[in-house]
Amino acid sequence: xxxxxxxxxxxxxxxxxxxxxxxxxxxxxxxxxxxxxxxxxxxxxxxxxxxxxxxxxxxxxxxxxxxxxxxxxxxxxxxxxxxxxxxxxxxxxxxxxxxxxxxxxxxxxxxxxxxxxxxxxxxxxxxxxxxxxxxxxxxxxxxxxxxxxxxxxxxxxxxxxxxxxxxxxxxxxxxxxxxxxxxxxxxxxxxxxxxxxxxxxxxxxxxxxxxxxxxxxxxxxxxxxxxxxxxxxxxxxxxxxxxxxxxxxxxxxxxxxxxxxxxxxxxxxxxxxxxxxxxxxxxxxxxxxxxxxxxxxxxxxxxxxxxxxxxxxxxxxxxxxxxxxxxxxxxxxxxxxxxxxxxxxxxxxxxxxxxxxxxxxxxxxxxxxxxxxxxxxxxxxxxxxxxxxxxxxxxxxxxxxxxxxxxxxxxxxxxxxxxxxxxxxxxxxxx
Numbered sequence: 441x442x443x444x445x446x447x448x449x450x451x452x453x454x455x456x457x458x459x460x461x462x463x464x465x466x467x468x469x470x471x472x473x474x475x476x477x478x479x480x481x482x483x484x485x486x487x488x489x490x491x492x493x494x495x496x497x498x499x500x501x502x503x504x505x506x507x508x509x510x511x512x513x514x515x516x517x518x519x520x521x522x523x524x525x526x527x528x529x530x531x532x533x534x535x536x537x538x539x540x541x542x543x544x545x546x547x548x549x550x551x552x553x554x555x556x557x558x559x560x561x562x563x564x565x566x567x568x569x570x571x572x573x574x575x576x577x578x579x580x581x582x583x584x585x586x587x588x589x590x591x592x593x594x595x596x597x598x599x600x601x602x603x604x605x606x607x608x609x610x611x612x613x614x615x616x617x618x619x620x621x622x623x624x625x626x627x628x629x630x631x632x633x634x635x636x637x638x639x640x641x642x643x644x645x646x647x648x649x650x651x652x653x654x655x656x657x658x659x660x661x662x663x664x665x666x667x668x669x670x671x672x673x674x675x676x677x678x679x680x681x682x683x684x685x686x687x688x689x690x691x692x693x694x695x696x697x698x699x700x701x702x703x704x705x706x707x708x709x710x711x712x713x714x715x716x717x718x719x720x721x722x723x724x725x726x727x728x729x730x731x732x733x734x735x736x737x738x739x740x741x742x743x744x745x746x747x748x749x750x751x752x753x754x755x756x757x758x759x760x761x762x763x764x765x766x767x768x769x770x771x772x773x774x775x776x777x778x779x780x781x782x783x784x785x786x787x788x789x790x791x792x793x794x795x796x797x798x799x800x801x802x803x804x805x806x807x808x809x810x811x812x813x814x815x816x817x818x819x820x821x822x823x824x825x826x827x828x829x830x831x832x833x834x835x836x837x838x839x840x841x842x843x844x845x846x847x848x849x850x851x852x853x854x855x856x857x858x859x860x861x862x863x864x865x866x867x868x869x870x871x
């Protein structure tokens with residue numbers, strides 16, 4: 441036996457044995473951390489997989505198949521006018537109320553279609569960070585100063601980080617030359633039809649995830665009350681487009697939509713049943729079709745296979761380390777609260793790092809931060825966490841590593857953390 445070839449399996453077996461032998465089962469903090477990781481995965485599956493990730497995968501697949509590559513290159517490509525590319529990227533992110541994980545398939549899709557690295561990164565940051573609802577909630581709960589600082593900082597961050605990423609990696613090839621050209625292909629339908637179709641998909645994503653405002657009054661609350669009606673209208677629009685523009689026979693479309701309609705009527709207080717049935721119906725309709733509809737499902741499924749396993753693992757680790765709001769993981773919450781008091785460089789840096797690794801669902805960062813401020817967190821570290829937290833998370837880092845590679849992911853994360861630290865430090869001095 442050649443032990444030179446066997447030392448790696450032996451080392452792996454020994455490591456697993458020692459880990460199992462000294463596994464700290466029975467220690468309260470370890471047991472709580474395991475429990476918190478499973479609780480976070482359960483919560484993530486219930487609140488985000490069906491309502492956020494599934495629509496995002498379908499949107500990403502639709503961008504890959506139905507959006508012409510030259511259009512992406514024209515507006516977001518490496519050679520596009522910078523003011524246009526970064527304006528489009530920032531505006532595109534503003535309309536999506538998504539978290540750092542839900543934006544990943546959308547980012548991967550536009551990047552593969554030929555978007556330049558800088559504009560694609562600007563979109564990646566702006567999606568979860570420049571969230572109109574979250575900024576309004578921040579201003580109302582944490583004060584107008586912090587809300588305005590978050591809004592301005594997020595817009596500036598998306599552009600500056602995108603420009604820096606494009607500058608740092610400018611010698612690593614053009615994204616335009618790596619993607620196959622489709623300039624000679626004729627579009628199968630007018631641009632306005634593809635725009636309406638993608639708009640309906642985005643509307644389903646937005647309205648299905650519309651959160652309840654703090655006050656039970658006003659426009660935002662009114663939208664929340666009828667969110668599932670709006671989601672249903674957008675889904676009905678998709679049914680019409682699948683028949684009229686994609687050529688699916690009425691009987692196939694009706695057969696796919698019938699379970700969702702029946703569940704919506706039978707169980708109006710359990711909308712997730714109808715939503716899930718609609719997702720299954722759409723999957724069945726497109727996966728059994730040929731042509732571009734089949735390509736759409738194949739592309740969406742490709743994104744799901746690439747991204748979801750890494751997200752699942754990342755959520756497990758994040759839950760074990762940091763737990764959930766009001767529930768501790770391996771890292772005691774008092775350590776974090778004590779370390780981010782005042783406005784020192786260390787406090788701002790630690791707030792940025794913790795925010796970058798912790799998972800924040802859309803709008804949840806505000807009540808979490810409210811509790812930390814109540815425990816003594818300074819204004820500067822609070823802004824640092826707001827600028828780094830929603831845009832990053834450990835699960836999103838793992839997925840980005842698979843999309844961009846280690847170097848680009850490391851530089852992107854570092855830029856977000858450093859800029860959030862410096863901005864928080866300056867804000868803490870001024871206010």
